[in-house]
Amino acid sequence: MSVLLIAEHNNKxxxxxxxxxxTAASQIDTDVxxxxxxxxxxxxxxxxxxxxxxxxxxxxxxxHYENFVAENFAPVIVKLSENYSHIISSANTFGxxxxxxxxxxxxxxxxxxITKVVSNDTFLRPxxxxxxxATVKSKDNKKCVTIRPTSFDPCESSGGSAPIEKAEAGExxxxxKFIKREEIKSDRPELGTARVVVSGGRGMQSGDxxxxxxxxxxxxxxxxxxxxxAVDAGYISNDHQVGQTGKVVVPDLYIAVGISGAIQHLAGxxxxxxxxxxxxxxxxxxxxxxxxxxxxxxxEALPQFLEELNKLNTIQK
Amino acid sequence: xxxxxxxxxVIDYNVQIRVxxxxxxxxxxxxxxxxxxxxxxxxxxxxKIKEAGKATEVIAVSIGEEKAQETVRKALAVGADRGxxxxxxxxxxxLAVSKLLxxxxxxxxxxxxxxxxxAIDDDCNQTGQMLSALLNWPQATFASKIEIxxxxxxxxxxxxxxxxxxxxNVPAIVTCDLRLNEPRYAxxxxxxxxKKKPIEQINASDLGVDTTPRIEQTRVEEPPxxxxxxxVSSVAELVQKLKNEAKVI
Numbered sequence: 100m101s102v103l104l105i106a107e108h109n110n111k112x113x114x115x116x117x118x119x120x121x122t123a124a125s126q127i128d129t130d131v132x133x134x135x136x137x138x139x140x141x142x143x144x145x146x147x148x149x150x151x152x153x154x155x156x157x158x159x160x161x162x163h164y165e166n167f168v169a170e171n172f173a174p175v176i177v178k179l180s181e182n183y184s185h186i187i188s189s190a191n192t193f194g195x196x197x198x199x200x201x202x203x204x205x206x207x208x209x210x211x212x213i214t215k216v217v218s219n220d221t222f223l224r225p226x227x228x229x230x231x232x233a234t235v236k237s238k239d240n241k242k243c244v245t246i247r248p249t250s251f252d253p254c255e256s257s258g259g260s261a262p263i264e265k266a267e268a269g270e271x272x273x274x275x276k277f278i279k280r281e282e283i284k285s286d287r288p289e290l291g292t293a294r295v296v297v298s299g300g301r302g303m304q305s306g307d308x309x310x311x312x313x314x315x316x317x318x319x320x321x322x323x324x325x326x327x328x329a330v331d332a333g334y335i336s337n338d339h340q341v342g343q344t345g346k347v348v349v350p351d352l353y354i355a356v357g358i359s360g361a362i363q364h365l366a367g368x369x370x371x372x373x374x375x376x377x378x379x380x381x382x383x384x385x386x387x388x389x390x391x392x393x394x395x396x397x398x399e400a401l402p403q404f405l406e407e408l409n410k411l412n413t414i415q416k
Numbered sequence: 417x418x419x420x421x422x423x424x425x426v427i428d429y430n431v432q433i434r435v436x437x438x439x440x441x442x443x444x445x446x447x448x449x450x451x452x453x454x455x456x457x458x459x460x461x462x463x464k465i466k467e468a469g470k471a472t473e474v475i476a477v478s479i480g481e482e483k484a485q486e487t488v489r490k491a492l493a494v495g496a497d498r499g500x501x502x503x504x505x506x507x508x509x510x511l512a513v514s515k516l517l518x519x520x521x522x523x524x525x526x527x528x529x530x531x532x533x534x535a536i537d538d539d540c541n542q543t544g545q546m547l548s549a550l551l552n553w554p555q556a557t558f559a560s561k562i563e564i565x566x567x568x569x570x571x572x573x574x575x576x577x578x579x580x581x582x583x584x585n586v587p588a589i590v591t592c593d594l595r596l597n598e599p600r601y602a603x604x605x606x607x608x609x610x611k612k613k614p615i616e617q618i619n620a621s622d623l624g625v626d627t628t629p630r631i632e633q634t635r636v637e638e639p640p641x642x643x644x645x646x647x648v649s650s651v652a653e654l655v656q657k658l659k660n661e662a663k664v665i
Binding site for chain 1: 540
């Protein structure tokens with residue numbers, strides 16, 4: 100039986116993690132169909148049909164799908180699910196909000212946040228903030244699975260030419276009303292997909308001092324991250340939080356500045372390829388996961404870091 | 417307005433998790449247990465709403481073994497009025513938990529159900545959404561701000577792109593983010609008072625819900641270890657290493 104991927108988009112473009120989820124879906128079964136639910140989302144549906152791994156696109160449109168309210172989305176997917184063995188989405192806030200609503204309606208025990216497809220009914224997933232990994236086998240007929248996007252490579256965004264079928268919209272769930280979305284706009288790479296991430300922790304001591312992080316991130320074309328301590332202290336907004344309850348990032352280079360390395364933070368970054376820790380406390384747990392540790396006062400080290408980078412002829416972008 | 421708050425007993429967030437040698441799970445014997453952290457935020461919010469005169473009763477419910485009573489008791493010590501313990505043995509998946517909670521909701525008829533957005537043991541992030549689907553109620557997940565209106569709530573949600581605000585009519589489910597509030601500590605007099613508050617005990621088997629696991633956990637293992645790194649003595653050395661050894665800048 101085919102698998103159904105739930106596309107994430109903003110009505111104009113696909114959101115990047117849809118490509119990672121497509122890869123995961125194709126590892127379960129190569130016959131991947133994708134459903135896109137939205138309002139005037141033709142452009143995004145076209146982009147979806149061009150992904151190399153997608154064999155068919157189902158487009159469902161109505162004004163009440165404009166803002167991705169889970170209560171409106173779930174019945175559409177439940178209705179389509181008859182023809183599919185698996186329903187797949189990313190385990191980001193979109194998929195986390197939506198998938199359990201589908202799973203409960205289908206009386207299926209959902210498998211969240213998988214990092215590996217072992218077979219079509221067996222998956223690997225982190226538990227206890229990534230301090231252990233469980234291999235789990237689903238006994239349900241229909242499987243609802245969310246995937247950790249950073250554990251799967253994005254598929255090719257071109258090369259496909261899947262047919263686009265339209266399906267009928269469902270009714271509006273009137274008990275929930277969307278009011279507004281405040282997206283944090285930035286010229287920087289997105290935290291979830293950036294090649295380099297520079298993160299600050301409580302050691303930054305103030306929001307103003309985060310300028311040091313910003314300058315370094317500018318130089319390295321990096322996204323800016325933060326520990327929960329820094330967010331809770333109000334130094335920086337929550338969309339920068341890396342960790343168990345924030346974002347999970349897997350960049351080529353992660354630079355942790357003034358971050359002690361609480362378990363919850365490590366859960367969000369320890370899969371990074373190269374980790375640098377700068378901290379004046381040589382005993383800080385962050386050093387246990389760092390490839391390169393520098394025991395130093397960050398207020399001296401960061402300006403020097405910029406100076407040294409300025410001496411280089413080229414910096415990878 | 418009546419608020420039901422679901423709380424889960426989990427391994428304390430400060431405990432270093434150890435995988436059992438036979439790879440059947442993680443070590444829980446003689447390990448400190450606590451309330452799942454965002455469930456503390458859920459209780460705090462419910463109590464604050466009651467203190468503001470906008471709720472009449474806060475009921476704390478936990479599902480689990482006998483010892484989960486401590487978790488209910490802690491909720492009573494920070495201001496919940498009474499407790500319910502649904503006693504079960506063995507592994508419960510979020511689907512089973514949400515079906516048991518559905519039975520409690522049908523019995524207690526709360527206007528709102530609060531709980532943490534995710535439990536820090538299985539990291540599933542499912543129960544609130546599942547309960548909401550079973551009841552066909554609106555859901556506000558990952559809430560960082562709740563404003564109580566007449567027959568509705570305005571909730572700010574933490575999403576990947578930033579913040580989203582929705583309005584949901586009661587009855588409704590809210591799953592709470594850690595940033596929603598600062599949970600209070602229980603004072604000694606309140607801990608003493610909580611001992612007198614009632615906790616109703618219900619056997620899960622009496623609720624007529626099939627809680628048989630649908631997922632078989634075949635193996636639990638340690639995460640792959642990172643190989644030990646090095647300490648560098650200066651920023652200049654660090655930049656050289658990143659450029660020439662790791663080749664990442």
